[in-house]
Amino acid sequence: MIDITLPDGSVRQYASGVTGMEIAQSISEGLARNVLSISVDGNVWDLSRPIEESAAIRLHTWNDPEGKATYWHSSAHLMAEALESLYPGTKFGIGPAIDNGYYYDVDMGEETLTPADLPKIEQKMLELAKEKNVYQRQSISKKDAVQYFNEKGDEYKLELLEGLEDGQITFYTQGQFTDLCRGPHIPDTSYIKAVKLMSLAGAYWRGDEKRKQLTRIYGITFPKQKELTEYLELLEEAKKRDHRKLGAELELFMFSEKVGQGLPIWLPKGTQLRERLQNYLREEQEKMGYQMVVTPHIGAKQLYMTSGHYAKYGADSFQPIKTPKEGEEFFLKPMNCPHHCEIYGHRPRSYKELPLRIGEFGTVYRYEQSGELHGLSRVRGFTQDDAHIFCTVDQVKGEFLQVLELTTKVIKMMGFENFTAQISLRDPANPEKYIGSDANWNAAEQAIIDATKEVDLVTTTVYGEAAFYGPKLDFMIKDALGRSWQLGTIQVDYNLPERFELEYIGSDNQPHRPVMIHRAPFGSMERFISILIEHTAGKFPLWLTPDQFAILPISDKWIPYSEGIKAKLAAEDIRGFIDDRAESIGRKIRDTELKRIPFMLIIGDKEAEKGEVSVRRQGQGDLGSMSIDQFISMFKDQLEVTS
RNA sequence: GCCAGUGUAGCUCAGUUGGCCAGAGCAGCUGAUUUGUAAUCAGCGGGUCGGGGGUUCGAAUCCCUCCACUGGCUCCA
Structure with a gap:
């Protein structure tokens, strides 16, 4: 006889050679009908395979992976x-x-x-x-x-x-x-x-x-x-939530064959959305001591030779732009870090300045193979919510943890609960893909592993996914169709400071090399918004949505009254517009619903007489009539809930 | 870049085996309507049928080529 331990810890005895199916039958008919395979000491087996020795088992049905x-x-x-x-x-x-x-x-x-x-x-x-x-x-x-x-x-x-x-x-x-x-x-x-x-x-x-x-x-x-x-x-x-479809319907962004493939064009509503996200992050980062900078969209070839990007990607990027007379070569900026390294290095730095946090909403251009382009998720021109933190070796962990906190805060605030965190390390089999010494890499990889452990972040580790200059912690999120995309990223880098010969003078009056942390909580505005669109199905959080209300006068007799309402709301920083078309109220409601505008304020005789507005919530229906002050207070309550 | 598929009006789509001036709904414009919680009515305009080349008396339809898009693969600083 052998002992078979079930998942609940109970132990049953069977003759040696018993099969998974026989075990299932001994438990219940229903289970025997539904069981598909069995785990024997953690290995998944056929149900017909004899189990010769005592083991812990789990029976698998359609309901488990x-x-x-x-x-x-x-x-x-x-x-x-x-x-x-x-x-x-x-x-x-x-x-x-x-x-x-x-x-x-x-x-x-x-x-x-x-x-x-x-x-x-x-x-x-x-x-x-x-x-x-x-x-x-x-x-x-x-x-x-x-x-x-x-x-x-x-x-x-x-x-x-x-x-x-x-x-x-x-x-x-x-x-x-x-x-x-x-x-x-x-x-x-x-x-x-x-x-x-x-x-x-x-x-x-x-x-x-x-x-x-x-x-x-x-x-x-x-x-x-x-x-x-x-x-x-x-x-x-899921296809109805596709950001490419909703982006067009809600007039957030567009593409044009004439402008070029993979080059998104942001329309007014999309631009509003994007700038609100940027403002939010800008404020959060200012609280954390970041300083914003602006750098050019191109950089001289030498810049990327120094950074190592030229050797790694020179042949696979947009080819250089040349000055007509001198023939000097410039590359479209594929990364902001080299520029930021130059900012760090433009004058001597003291340890008292560190950590130095340099941020930029930097637009970068990368050649992506044509077959890879995908809506806003994979493009050739995009804006990173980038920043580089220059700090001492001792500060790395603290800075990393602060960035980790910011990144998870951003992801959770947007309601992306199902993210996974991936530690991307070197591929041990291909050391030639990376720059820098083993010692640098080990230090950088260890910093990431230690920091994620310290905050009990659940991570998966993938070898070979590191950037060429350092390991990464990537946050992955799925789109409407279940495809996984990398959004936020945090990278620890000992190598670029070396290549740019960056230094600071320590308290010992000696030069030291700083460490760099690359980080982008959203990743790119484009990809982040693509996921945001799919997760919300276009129903953005109240604070983010381009139009928060539409006033729908029942007849044009009430347009002047509507103007007054709009002005009152504008005074409270609530944004929206009046639908003054000569259309039926049913039509106006339908169009507003389809535009995913959160609040509809319907105004006719009854409301105007009582000085009220009739409120309809997108996707929910009629909320009844109320004074404008009541509406403002309700709006602000909801604003706080969703922000 | 590779494999496969798709490309007709701003959008969604019809267009039999190649055959008269390429159609519809929505959107747009004009006019009428002044409306009570998801589409008011009428009229009008709008298309190099993705671009180019070819076959044919004749091509949206067949062939070649280029472009863009879709699903994957490879890649992703």
Whole structure:
């Protein structure tokens, strides 16, 4: 007998060789119907795999991530079977489960798939699913595995096999399809009831752009048709929140082919929004001792040679602008830090000046590959809420913590609760990608790790994501469609001060090298606002929204009265306009609702007689009639709640 | 940059296998209406069918090429 420990800590005894499915059945029929896979001492297994020794287990259903992952991975195999049956000779790369579904990378030779082919594959999958084919696990020797894929002519699987050790190789077979796979899988294909192939994309084999591009097919499956329908509806809803769509509808920003791709143009309403955000941050930063500066949009080549940006990005940036007679070369500013280093270094500095916090809403220009551009999230010209803190080694931690506090405050104030913090460190395998000494890097990386620990910030650590001059702490947030974007960033840098030979005179009357902290709580105004739009669906916080009210006179007889109301509100710094069009009140309300203007003040005979306004809240409806003073006080209450 | 797809009026979309002057709704303009909580009525104007080239008696429709956009991949100081 073996001891099986359940998640609640209770221990049950089973005969050695018991399977996950048998355990589930012994607990309840319902569980046995719904269970998809099992964790045995932390490793996810098939339900049919015998458990030989005592272990702690967790049974996974559709309701946990491991269960979904098993389900979707099995769905990828089902899709592969369908592809092999419809397109014999298809070669397979990898086919993992992802956050929402799965994909499989395939090489179809001369054949090209188009979206029109997808329904046919979906049909085949459903057909095969009904066969209730069992996912059969089989251990296989490396030699036999190599022979199998040699005969099949699948060089991708053969390459994957090269990285595997003999004795640890397993095949899974369902129906007519056999795949090299670690598993685990759901019991059989009949669990898969609803299938949708979402999209086709090119994907480089092993993520290497020098290698062949395979066809990636994204799909998702569900145990119930209803769940698929709901998922697709959710996607439709998310698309309505897309900042590119709302940005156009609310007239926040635009793009123009003539101006150039990836170069956002801010319209008056968007500019208002952006400047309010900047003013907010400016005030917060002034409280913290920041000093604002303004630097030019271009810089001489030498500046970027000194900073190292030229060596790293010179070939992949906008190419230099040259003076017509002298041929001097200037680059569009891709970063503000070199300019700020020059500000630091323009005269001798004393330790008494440190920490020196230099801030700038600096507009920078970077060449991004055309296929990468995306609304406001990925552009070629954008404004960073940038600042560089020059401080002593001893001050690094304190400064870092202050920046961390500011950044999390900003993120939380905007209501972005679902952010993740990522520590981005060097890629140990590629030291040539970075400048500076190991000692500098170690100090910088340790500073970030220590500071995040001190405030108990939950972080993930990713190697290879550091900037070339230093490690970063990045704040990641998802957009409406679940894509993750980096917003705020904090970077500790020992290297640029060295390259710019920055110094300060210490209390010992000796020169010392300062440390630099790069930081941008929003990241860029463009990307931050793109996320803000998607998270609020265009219903911005009251303090930020371009128009806070619209006065809707029922007939133009009440326009003069409306003017008076508007003036009273303006005196209280409440902004808005009068809709004086000769339209019906229903029409005015509809248009104002669609513009996401928070308050509608409706004025007709009744209100004017009593000296009141009838208040309607966007998205909520009629709040009834009240005096203008009552409205002002209600407005101010809400202003505080949302700010 | 790469793979796949899309591009018709300011917006959303129709335009059969290539065939008379390219259509609709909304928006816009003009006029009428003076309205009570999500679209008042009528009239009018508006399109190099993304650009260029080609095939054809004839191209929005077929082919080539460039541009932009969408979904991914790679990249992201």
